[in-house]
Amino acid sequence: MNRTMNARKGTAVLCLLCLLLAFGAAGAEEPVNFVSDAEADSLGVMKYSLDTPTLKYTIESFVMHGERCWLSRIWVQDPARQIGKATGEWKKTLRFCKDMAQDLPDAMLAVNGSGYVSPRYPEIPENYPGSSEDYYYTPLGSVTVTNGEVFRNLEGVPYYGLALTEDGLQMYTGADNGDVLAAQPVQTWSFYTTCPLLRNNEDLLPEEWDFAERRAPRTVLARLDRNNYLLLTVTKDLKGGLSLRRIQTFFQENFNAEWVYNLDGGVSTALLVKNSKGKWKPIIGGAKDEDIMAFCR
Numbered sequence: 001m002n003r004t005m006n007a008r009k010g011t012a013v014l015c016l017l018c019l020l021l022a023f024g025a026a027g028a029e030e031p032v033n034f035v036s037d038a039e040a041d042s043l044g045v046m047k048y049s050l051d052t053p054t055l056k057y058t059i060e061s062f063v064m065h066g067e068r069c070w071l072s073r074i075w076v077q078d079p080a081r082q083i084g085k086a087t088g089e090w091k092k093t094l095r096f097c098k099d100m101a102q103d104l105p106d107a108m109l110a111v112n113g114s115g116y117v118s119p120r121y122p123e124i125p126e127n128y129p130g131s132s133e134d135y136y137y138t139p140l141g142s143v144t145v146t147n148g149e150v151f152r153n154l155e156g157v158p159y160y161g162l163a164l165t166e167d168g169l170q171m172y173t174g175a176d177n178g179d180v181l182a183a184q185p186v187q188t189w190s191f192y193t194t195c196p197l198l199r200n201n202e203d204l205l206p207e208e209w210d211f212a213e214r215r216a217p218r219t220v221l222a223r224l225d226r227n228n229y230l231l232l233t234v235t236k237d238l239k240g241g242l243s244l245r246r247i248q249t250f251f252q253e254n255f256n257a258e259w260v261y262n263l264d265g266g267v268s269t270a271l272l273v274k275n276s277k278g279k280w281k282p283i284i285g286g287a288k289d290e291d292i293m294a295f296c297r
Helices: 002-023 097-101 177-182 244-254
Strands: 045-051 055-064 067-076 083-087 107-112 143-146 149-153 159-165 168-175 187-189 196-199 218-223 228-234 259-263 271-274 280-284 291-296
Touching: 055 107, 055 291, 083 097, 083 187, 097 107, 097 271, 097 280, 097 291, 107 218, 143 159, 143 177, 149 177, 159 177, 168 177, 168 196, 168 218, 196 244, 218 244, 228 244, 244 259
Parallel strands: none
Antiparallel strands: 045 055, 055 067, 067 228, 083 291, 107 271, 107 291, 143 149, 143 187, 159 168, 159 187, 196 259, 218 228, 218 259, 271 280
């Protein structure tokens, strides 16, 4: 019995490696091969994939420290065109991620995006002018740009978050808003000022931030280069999710990312793919949110 199980396991591993190698190719602008987490509790299993001339992705399911995780490896030919955003109505509504994804006809994979302010989550940074109510049903971040339109520019409040430019997604850590806007971003996404995790594998998490040690569902994005991105989505199965410290270690040990950023998580965590019939399938999540990030053909 053990010999049969071992043979099957060996065959599965060989098939998985062949699939991953076939998907990857040499060159900075081609998909980068995935390296499995050495400390994972089980081998990854490929669940979803897409291979087109302009967009390629694989989504692998595995268990890390007792929690189900999904690793999406994404290659886009033209990031500025193919990374999209859909939102709720500014200062009025939140929307289901699935509904927002339907706003983007060419989108094939989507995740939750920015943290947001609402009556349920009223906390804003101390250096934001005004009161919490002024920010209800809007994303966090001192700069907000959607489809090239500037919705927010809090002068004198540094920007922490992501911005989509002609050179792909960029991560900012305390940048002057003028410098962010000078790069002519098409979209922005933001969460807490402490959400940048790594830059060139260097630790950016504040040591005194207790939240970094808490287990929770997560959506974490990493940039490998202009065209290649990783998304780690963590569920809340048995132990409440994973801490940001553990996720930081996962990326440090397995990838040489240009940067790693923690998007909103918790109840907002969502991962959706479009099936062959053009219908959106939620792999994880379904709560209302302020915006999404989507990868398009």
